[in-house]
Amino acid sequence: MTTAEPASQPSASDGGFDLGALLAERGAERYELHARYLNHQLPRMLHTIGFDKVYERAEGAYFWDADGNDYLDMLAGFGVMGLGRHHPVVRKALHDVLDAQLADLTRFDCQPLPGLLAERLLAHSPHLDRVFFGNSGTEAVETALKFARFVTGRPRVLYCAHAFHGLTTGSLSVNGEPGFRDGFAPLLPDTAVPLGDLDALARELKRGDVAALIVEPIQGKGVHEAPPGYLPAAQELLHRHKALLIADEVQTGLGRTGDFYAYQHEEGVEPDLVCVAKALSGGYVPVGATLGKDWIFKKVYSSMDRVLVHSASFGSNAQAMAAGLAVLSVMENEQIVAGVRATGELLRSRLAALIDKYEMLADVRGRGLMIGIEFGRPQSLKLRSRWAMLQAARKGLFAQMVVVPLLKRHRILTQVSSDHLEVIKLIPPLIVGEREVDRFVDAFTAVMDDAHSGGGLVWDFGKTLVKQAVANR
Template identity: 80%
Template sequence: MSDFDLTKLLAERGAERYELHTRHLNHQLPRMLRTIGFDKVYERAEGASLFDAEGDDYLDMLAGFGVMGLGRNHPVVRRALHEVLDAQLADLTRFDCPPLPGLLAEALLARAPGMERVFFGNSGTEAVETALKFARYATGRPRILYCDHAFHGLTTGSLSVNGEECFRRGFAPLLPDTAVPLGDLGALERELRRGDVAGLIVEPIQGKGVLAAPPGYLAAAGELLHRHGALLIADEVQTGLGRTGDFLAYQHEAEVQPDLVCVAKALSGGFVPVGATLGKEWVFRKVYSSMDRVQVHSASFGSNAQAMAAGLATLHVLEDENLIANARRMGDLLRERLAALVDDYELLHEVRGRGLMIGIEFGRPKSLALRSRWTMLQAARRGLFAQMVVVPLLQRHRILTQVSGDELEVIKLTPPLVIGEREVDRFVGAFTEIMDEAHNGGGLLWDFGRNLVKQAVANR
């Protein structure tokens, strides 16, 4: 029996975490975290809370970029993982058909009417890559359309349909593609007339900036695509699995009929990497058209027992605890309470989103004193005011949030679906306090803003 002791190793070396990252991983991550004061040490987590070594709790309004939809360390998913490990299954033989992938596929398809088959990978970007490959093969066409400011992942294929230039810069050449404005059916039709479009990939609500597709757009886009022999691909990696108050965000409009749907993130309850591409029968039959093509698209760790067990447990918890309804109810409450503040604070421009995917956008104030400070920040780098709010939310109020994208004055909230009124009260109270300070010329907040300006200028 091996004498490997993970608990002992972590006790001995855990304090080196930031130095280990600096030496062996992305050296800019510890530097960035220290610069903005995010270099916390979290010792454990439960539900919507993180805890440091002193036992202080931090409200998690990020959920690991949406991965922790059930909250952290949900006991039902943990138990399922213990059970599947204790079962000592003959996993990943690749020359059998184990039951767990079929059961999880069945459960997913039951919640996504119109979808008929599933491919399991390991991440959201893999789910997108699968959809891109399947769409191109099924249609025999090379080009994929996407929307301005979209985010679909960072591997080469998904990067090709990424609407943020900061991610694409330096990685060309990519796949042939074209960006169209979200909601612009005319631009979509102009591209489709060229006859080389395999499909359009679109987020029902864009993660970068929390921008929703206009009402009716997805249905009209799908109809237009189908008329031209192209596919509608719904990227639900972040919006899916209950986050917006329905199982999938496109289901808020009954007329939307995608051909392929990408899900990932929250599917395993945050425990195991997993992604899935759901699709129409004819698309899968075209890709896997003969026994010679049985492995034409596969993933070494796809459909592994741990991911499948976690996925089944996650879907059970979503229903058993009524978390989708809770996301809708708490999302409405949080959004309404934040929107009520817009008239009180001239720096607060808009609150938008759906369910527990909420964007808080800041904008240019009217008063001279605030306008001069806003201009100072904007001249150095867009997005600094949002960062000015995110940092004290963590430092003073122990609430973890994020700026929604590069050079965006938007804070994005994607908390676990388990939050209740207590967490809503805590966030709104903290946010209101910070807005009061910003509008009253609070020295500490604007001093921090000046430090951000200096860092932004130094990094140019």
């Protein structure tokens, strides 16, 4: 009996697909292609604020342009690049899993990689028992919402004001930013409660129709941490009323805040469901995971007839699972979480020391490498009038005025935490160290010096933003 030889792979020379040649030929059209075929407002926005860079390659916490200039990444792709770009261990795992030619996604077998990754993930949450793998953070949230509503038999989900849990219809229902929700109703039955307000939570629970509260232990929009004692007290209230606690750790999980999960900073907090995604694959492959208690999964998947009652076509695919296993291995072997605690404290403390120096620097907060820098109304008359002009045009413009020179003058990529907020959020790759802290603090100090001088690039750009904001009204 003979075994069939695998089919030979096409090459560029015999008419096969050549990605390198395609990029060399058409790569310079990137902004035009996006404007024509994708979201046309994105290139327009990037051109307006001067973010229309062309990055040629990336490694670790840095990008490089065609001229060889390096750019420090303090954004990590909105948190997905937890280990920086192109980590060699994760890259090798992906090459290995492709070379293995696994019988992936047959849908009628049980491959080993999903079980192995679930086992490794659950080791960091010993009170949880099972995992569902999807493809993104919003899918992880959708899974948690579905499971909570099913097992409790209740329709309503509570969330915290200013929360962000995703943009698909279910997760949009628990999104605390009206700008994202406008025009997409009707959504799921939901109610917002203030983060930290136990009385408001108790009032809603007394109505008897609440399935769960979903909460970010540290909110991504504005970088607001749940007050000390809130999570354990909320958990006790929820369980007393037969409702569930869902922890959204999509951005805060996997070491971001200096513990594996952010909820672990509070003693005794054991969420019924935990959502993770973003950094789980090292930024290579879309992946999401919902971790939960055994009884929840057994009630959802209560019989063989319900085996596919919740599933995802690409969920548990071999590439995502291999990447996840590699990421967890790197985190353990390179002691990533301990490094985050040390580097995060160094960065936060050095920035906090600047508050007394700059009157427009109001607060520095956060945990680990999730830091919010908030700006506020200055006291001096000259700066106060300029601040008032910006606020009248659009709240959040000053933070944008800081972000732009950080990139254009100092080659550091950051983001404004949310629309209409005077907050910059720092979520760099978890591998950054003292060198990157020095570079960022030095650049930030230079930009703040410029802003407080009342002139220079910061205020020149502010005039451009004001005109743009007024034109868009």
